Amino acid sequence: MIKIYRKTATIKAEQFDEAKWQSIYNDSHNPEEWDIEARKLGIDHYHGYFIIPTLEGDMRIHDGDWVATGVNGEHWPIADDIFKKTYAELPVIPKAVAGMIENYRRNEPLSNLLFDAGTFHFENRVLDWIRTHDEVVARAWLDGYQVEAQHDTRAD
Structure with a gap:
């Protein structure tokens, strides 16, 4: 029998602005400086596009996607349309x-x-x-x- 569930975990999320992060990457002349900023959002590395390591493996993040941070500090990208259907901001x-x-x-x-x-x-x-x-x-x-x-x- 199919049961209906709702998500109960609270997450933190930030919408990914690729132009902003491209600028941070280009303006950082020190790899350690880039690493410090990138880790705040869970970004691991840049290969012409941005990658976030997740529990399921490396995932590419696209402009407008959301970067979610879970209760254990883990990060994962969520497409904007899915995010808006799934999550609501706390009051x-x-x-x-x-x-x-x-x-x-x-x-x-x-x-x-x-x-x-x-x-x-x-x-x-x-x-x-x-x-x-x-x-x-x-x-x-x-x-x-x-x-x-x-x-x-x-x-x-």
Whole structure:
């Protein structure tokens, strides 16, 4: 009997810009400098095109492909159309909301967090945010999240 599965691992990914990496390769006059930059994206070597060593062997990466980094630091290329069908970026949430999610996650179920956000109408910006973004909070609870960058509001 066929069963239906979904991916559960979270990966990091960067879209490959061949012109950028060609420029890095051409501008690096020191092979060690090239190796340091290339390893950040998992690129092993250049033969007129870029190669990424994977667990299944060396694979060529094309412009617009995505370079995925797995939980053990391994890299592999994914064609852009496949990547867009398979992966979704984790939701971005405020730091205070992330703190509340983690606090509830340790002690209570998601339903309590959503109930409290919908019930308590006193002046609380965090609960207001959760109430108006309940689907984002549910996705963040289940799949993980990114904390939004803090903006410095001080005058320059």
